[in-house]
Amino acid sequence: MKMLAKKAMCNSHGQDSSYFLGWEEYEKNPYDQTKNPNGIIQMGLAENQLSNPDAASFKREGESIFRELALFQDYHGLPAFKNALVDFMSEIRGNKVTFNPNNLVLTAGATSANETLMFCLAEPGDAFLLPTPYYPGFDRDLKWRTGVEIVPIHCTSSNGFEITESALEEAYKQAHKLDLRVKGVLVTNPSNPLGTTLTLKELNLLVDFIQAKRIHLISDEIYSGTVFDSPSFISIMEVLKNRNLMNTEVWERIHIVYSLSKDLGLPGFRVGAIYSNDDMVVSAATKMSSFGLVSSQTQYLLSAMLSDKEFTQTYISENQKRLKQRHDMMVSGLLEAGISCLKSNASLFCWVDMRHLLSSNTFEAEMELWKDIVYNVGLNISPGSSCHCTEPGWFRVCFANMSEETLNLAIQRIKSFAEATIKTLIDNKSQQQSNKNSKRKSFTKWVFRLSFGRETSER
Numbered sequence: 001m002k003m004l005a006k007k008a009m010c011n012s013h014g015q016d017s018s019y020f021l022g023w024e025e026y027e028k029n030p031y032d033q034t035k036n037p038n039g040i041i042q043m044g045l046a047e048n049q050l051s052n053p054d055a056a057s058f059k060r061e062g063e064s065i066f067r068e069l070a071l072f073q074d075y076h077g078l079p080a081f082k083n084a085l086v087d088f089m090s091e092i093r094g095n096k097v098t099f100n101p102n103n104l105v106l107t108a109g110a111t112s113a114n115e116t117l118m119f120c121l122a123e124p125g126d127a128f129l130l131p132t133p134y135y136p137g138f139d140r141d142l143k144w145r146t147g148v149e150i151v152p153i154h155c156t157s158s159n160g161f162e163i164t165e166s167a168l169e170e171a172y173k174q175a176h177k178l179d180l181r182v183k184g185v186l187v188t189n190p191s192n193p194l195g196t197t198l199t200l201k202e203l204n205l206l207v208d209f210i211q212a213k214r215i216h217l218i219s220d221e222i223y224s225g226t227v228f229d230s231p232s233f234i235s236i237m238e239v240l241k242n243r244n245l246m247n248t249e250v251w252e253r254i255h256i257v258y259s260l261s262k263d264l265g266l267p268g269f270r271v272g273a274i275y276s277n278d279d280m281v282v283s284a285a286t287k288m289s290s291f292g293l294v295s296s297q298t299q300y301l302l303s304a305m306l307s308d309k310e311f312t313q314t315y316i317s318e319n320q321k322r323l324k325q326r327h328d329m330m331v332s333g334l335l336e337a338g339i340s341c342l343k344s345n346a347s348l349f350c351w352v353d354m355r356h357l358l359s360s361n362t363f364e365a366e367m368e369l370w371k372d373i374v375y376n377v378g379l380n381i382s383p384g385s386s387c388h389c390t391e392p393g394w395f396r397v398c399f400a401n402m403s404e405e406t407l408n409l410a411i412q413r414i415k416s417f418a419e420a421t422i423k424t425l426i427d428n429k430s431q432q433q434s435n436k437n438s439k440r441k442s443f444t445k446w447v448f449r450l451s452f453g454r455e456t457s458e459r
């Protein structure tokens with residue numbers, strides 16, 4: 001039994017219309033003055049080929065291919081690019097797993113990939129379970145246009161925000177209490193905002209859970225190429241392979257989201273992908289990708305870039321080296337200011353513990369602290385509450401989007417701020433204590449007067 005959304009299985013897309021069927025017939029037998037003079041002449045395509053500018057930068061064997069790229073609009077994507085992208089995805093995973101380009105759907109970034117998967121897998125009012133803290137953009141990407149609900153899997157600092165069986169079961173129960181049908185779990189691996197990779201124990205737990213509940217698992221692996229330290233990254237695909245779950249029922253319910261926005265630092269290119277083991281999901285998502293295609297020029301440029309193995313190898317290792325250096329610089333700088341971070345091994349940010357700088361253990365105090373940091377210290381960081389963290393005082397702080405000098409300046413600002421805040425907190429506490437003491441003193445005096453007043457005055 002398929003457990004997909006009605007939208008993914010119905011025919012209302014219009015692909016069977018004679019409008020598209022005519023195109024397909026043309027593709028099979030295209031007219032060419034010399035090679036196929038009896039072929040079908042394409043008169044069903046509203047394309048302007050009369051005055052295409054011949055921009056010179058895109059060339060194949062010395063010939064400009066600008067026109068070819070300007071006219072290509074097939075939503076299956078350029079085969080050369082899809083091949084290069086799946087190879088790159090394998091390379092990032094140490095070539096322990098391979099990906100079939102036929103199971104890949106190109107999308108305009110991971111934003112579009114995640115939303116498309118929601119449209120394919122869930123009806124409005126169905127729910128996906130997400131471990132907290134999670135990427136704030138998911139409230140928009142997963143819920144906004146799809147009508148899908150997010151039910152949090154509450155993770156806490158007590159075990160380094162690990163996903164546990166009881167937290168998963170609790171979230172599942174909570175969804176049922178809210179009368180929501182659970183369609184799946186979505187995780188980010190490596191995690192945004194924690195900057196940590198999922199452990200094998202967590203990954204096995206997730207597979208067992210979705211197997212038992214017969215639901216989907218989406219693994220958003222947008223940060224897979226940013227793992228700069230041990231333990232190494234384990235993709236969900238590797239788990240399936242090692243557990244011999246390939247081509248089983250659960251295999252079809254596991255989908256990967258990827259993008260070049262983080263690993264290659266190209267968010268403006270808008271290149272993302274869905275990798276699914278379910279052919280129906282691939283087919284439905286491909287049709288939906290019409291609303292967010294990756295431009296042909298981008299695909300062409302990137303297929304050249306990613307096919308250069310020397311480049312990809314050097315890039316991946318150099319990028320990881322630089323990320324580690326930046327991460328270490330931030331962690332040690334913050335530590336000097338008495339601020340610690342969750343131990344992390346990936347991503348472009350740290351999950352920073354500022355609980356000791358809160359005036360009270362509340363989200364109001366977290367907001368107060370955040371406003372102070374944005375408006376008075378001049379640093380834009382993200383409060384944990386925006387990531388649905390259940391404990392006040394955690395912040396996501398990015399380190400890879402600026403120069404080393406700027407990062408140094410930011411660390412200096414945090415240091416001075418932390419010192420001043422701690423001093424104020426200590427002063428306030430001792431003031432409160434002395435207020436308490438003086439209140440207690442006057443109270444004792446008052447009680448003393450009441451009980452012994454006469455005797456005292458008589459003396």
Ligand SMILES: Cc1ncc(COP(=O)(O)O)c(C=O)c1O
Nearest residue numbers: 109110111135188192259261267
């Ligand atoms: C976990 C996660 N998924 C998806 C996205 C969206 O990425 P893209 O730029 O590819 O749309 C982001 C961006 O920050 C992210 O952190």
